[in-house]
Amino acid sequence: MRHLSKQIIAAIALALPLSAIAAPWSSLNTAQQNVLSPLAATWESLSDKEQQSFIGITKSYDKLPPEKQHRLHEQLEAWGKLTPAQRESAREKFTAFSKVPHEKREAVKQMVREQQTNPAAQ
Numbered sequence: 001m002r003h004l005s006k007q008i009i010a011a012i013a014l015a016l017p018l019s020a021i022a023a024p025w026s027s028l029n030t031a032q033q034n035v036l037s038p039l040a041a042t043w044e045s046l047s048d049k050e051q052q053s054f055i056g057i058t059k060s061y062d063k064l065p066p067e068k069q070h071r072l073h074e075q076l077e078a079w080g081k082l083t084p085a086q087r088e089s090a091r092e093k094f095t096a097f098s099k100v101p102h103e104k105r106e107a108v109k110q111m112v113r114e115q116q117t118n119p120a121a122q
Contacts, residue, residue, distance in 0.1 A: 023051055032058045038076035045084075 025043045028036065035058040036043070043051070054076075061069060082090065100108050 023048070028055070035061045035072075036076065038073055039080045042080050 025033070025040055032055060033040070036054055039046070039054060046054070057072070061072070064072065079087070079090075097105070097108065
């Protein structure tokens with residue numbers, strides 16, 4: 001019977017979305033909560049992997065110049081407002097962009113900026 005219980009528990013754990021096993025907001029220390037405050041409302045919907053990535057950012061936050069800290073907060077706010085589908089799309093775009101040779105990245109950035117300012121050109 002004990003063996004069956006472990007199987008049931010394992011099946012339930014596998015069936016849960018990743019966000020269900022992610023850390024609660026209250027498990028973060030005060031410094032981490034301050035840095036990640038733009039994500040507070042959506043924190044528990046993030047996967048454990050995403051949470052760990054964001055927690056990693058907090059480790060070097062104090063070493064950043066104020067303007068980079070501000071920029072990071074803006075980026076976290078924007079990320080927190082994205083839907084899961086938009087986040088996945090952003091990850092895919094980032095992966096594709098990281099494969100672009102360094103010497104061509106500025107041209108790609110310019111092309112994206114133009115598309116954003118003139119959606120009809122797409």
